[in-house]
Every structure is written in structure tokens, then in C-alpha cells.
Amino acid sequence: MDVPVLKQGPFLIATVQSALTDADLAQMRRLLIEQVGKFRSRGVIVDVTAVDVLDSYACRTLRDIAHMTGFRGAATVIVGIHPELAFTMVQLGLSLEGVATALDLEEGLAYLNARTRPTIARGNSPRNSAGPPRNGTHTRGKR
Amino acid sequence: MASAERIGIRSDRDILLARQRGRELGRSVGFVATDLTLIATAISELARNIVLYAREGVIELRVVTEDSHRGLVIVARDHGPGIVDVNRAMQDGYSTSGGLGLGLPGVKRLMDGFEIHSRAGRGTTVQIAKWLRT
Ligand SMILES: Nc1ncnc2c1ncn2[C@@H]1O[C@H](COP(=O)(O)OP(=O)(O)OP(=O)(O)O)[C@@H](O)[C@H]1O
Ligand SMILES: [Mg+2]
Numbered sequence: 166m167d168v169p170v171l172k173q174g175p176f177l178i179a180t181v182q183s184a185l186t187d188a189d190l191a192q193m194r195r196l197l198i199e200q201v202g203k204f205r206s207r208g209v210i211v212d213v214t215a216v217d218v219l220d221s222y223a224c225r226t227l228r229d230i231a232h233m234t235g236f237r238g239a240a241t242v243i244v245g246i247h248p249e250l251a252f253t254m255v256q257l258g259l260s261l262e263g264v265a266t267a268l269d270l271e272e273g274l275a276y277l278n279a280r281t282r283p284t285i286a287r288g289n290s291p292r293n294s295a296g297p298p299r300n301g302t303h304t305r306g307k308r
Numbered sequence: 309m310a311s312a313e314r315i316g317i318r319s320d321r322d323i324l325l326a327r328q329r330g331r332e333l334g335r336s337v338g339f340v341a342t343d344l345t346l347i348a349t350a351i352s353e354l355a356r357n358i359v360l361y362a363r364e365g366v367i368e369l370r371v372v373t374e375d376s377h378r379g380l381v382i383v384a385r386d387h388g389p390g391i392v393d394v395n396r397a398m399q400d401g402y403s404t405s406g407g408l409g410l411g412l413p414g415v416k417r418l419m420d421g422f423e424i425h426s427r428a429g430r431g432t433t434v435q436i437a438k439w440l441r442t
Contacts, residue, residue, distance in 0.1 A: 187320040220352040221408045249345040257414035
């Protein structure tokens, strides 16, 4: 099952379906990294509202996506982690340390807009994809 | 719905199937949404361990009634390489595959009952249980 990735201006929005196999998750990771480069995206939203389970593998994949897109100069925000998932992740001992999260799509977009607007307003920014780490997405979580 | 099920685990699709079945069976028993997510996540971790370390095995789901308790018992069984040092495998962060090493200790935290039996060269059986809160 493919994860639909929508290009919305400078951002990419990936909507994760309820039941994804490990291979589907890996495929989504590949696609997002590729498209961030292709479209020179400034931000990525991964919407997990419909997801049934966020286990250790899924969590690791989300962290990888955030870190890998970070190295390519795009900020990633995970949105839609509902209370049951959050509760389970805490019990399991999983963390999304160093990965930005927001309540829903709207807040995720607001977060990305707030982060990217100053550079856009300045027009030609000196920042490039190898630039200094920006707040948040680069702090690697302990494994 | 039958009150017991057995799902062969060989691929990542089977992991998905097992956790969906667990969720369905759990719902029929009357578990609330949070518990259903805990159950599905626990199954996902055990089934992935089977695929990853033993290549194949089974997950058994069983509705049980003990005294006045009702609950779900899940058994993950394989005849893979087994675990040499189970105590170590139960520690947070211990992984031989570059994983987070949270699967087994995490599942124990998610469930009400947890038992693991493993013998090097023979295989691994993990039995977990979740009881309905009354
Ligand atoms: N069914 C099994 N057969 C053989 N070895 C196993 C089995 N399940 C777990 N193990 C061993 O126990 C270790 C710990 O398992 P655990 O599920 O806690 O972590 P992990 O699978 O390494 O990482 P994670 O589950 O966090 O992605 C594994 O690395 C593996 O060596
Ligand atoms: Mg594991």
C-alpha cells in the first residue's frame, strides 16, 4: 500500500494509512527523502492520524525520516499522534526525541510556516542544505 | 467470532494480520480503545521478533476466563535460534540487530502477564496476557 505524498507549496504532506507493513514504511521513507530533494521542499508533514500502531519499527522510521530530511535542509513534523498511541509509546519506552510533533495538520503547517517564513521573507537566504542545524530536528535521540 | 486463533508468521504482512486479528478479538471481549492499541502493539513487537530472528513461527490468540476474570492470552512461538541470555534480552536497549532493544521489555510493560521461555538452538515462546478491568 502506497503512502500518498502531496506537494503543497514548499512542503510535502505524507498521509499514513491505518495499516502499513514494514516495507510500506521503508518505501515512504525513501519517497520522502527523494522528493525533498526533487522539489527542494522546506518542510515535511507526516500525518499519522489514521495509524493503528506505532511500534518500535514505525517509531524508528519516523525518527529516520526527520533526521534524514533534516540533513537535506527540510524540517519534519509528525502530526496526529492520538492519545492511545501516545500512551502506548510511553509504556513501550519509545520516544520521538529530537523530532517535532504537532496536534494536527493545521498546527503542523503553522509550525512549518513559522520556521520557514523568516528565510522566505529575507528572499535570498544564505542558508543551504549543509547549513547549521536548526533547532530541534537535529538533536539525535539516544538509541 | 471464534475465541481462539492461530496465525502463521512469516512476513511483514503477517505481522499486520496478527495485530489486526488481535484487535478484533480484543474488541469482541470488550477491551477499551487504549487496551486494544496496547494489545495490537504488543503483538506487532512479538511478531516482528519472529520474522527478524526466527524467520517463521506462529501467534496464537485465545480468549480466556479465569474465576471471574476475562482476558486475552497471546502466545508467540518459534523454533528459531532461541535467546542465549534471556535476562539480557529483557533489558531496555539490548539489541543484536541494531534495533532500539525495546520490544521485549516494552511488551512486558504493556501487558498484565508476561512469560518468556527460550533455549538456544530450540526456539522461543513468549506468552502474554491482558485482563479486562472490571
Ligand atoms: N523470537 C526470537 N528469537 C531469537 N532471538 C530473539 C527473539 N526475540 C528477541 N530476540 C533477541 O532478543 C533481543 C531483544 O529483543 P527486543 O525485541 O527487545 O529488541 P530488538 O528486536 O533488538 O529491537 P526492537 O524490538 O526495539 O526493534 C533481540 O535483539 C534478539 O537478539
Ligand atoms: Mg524486537
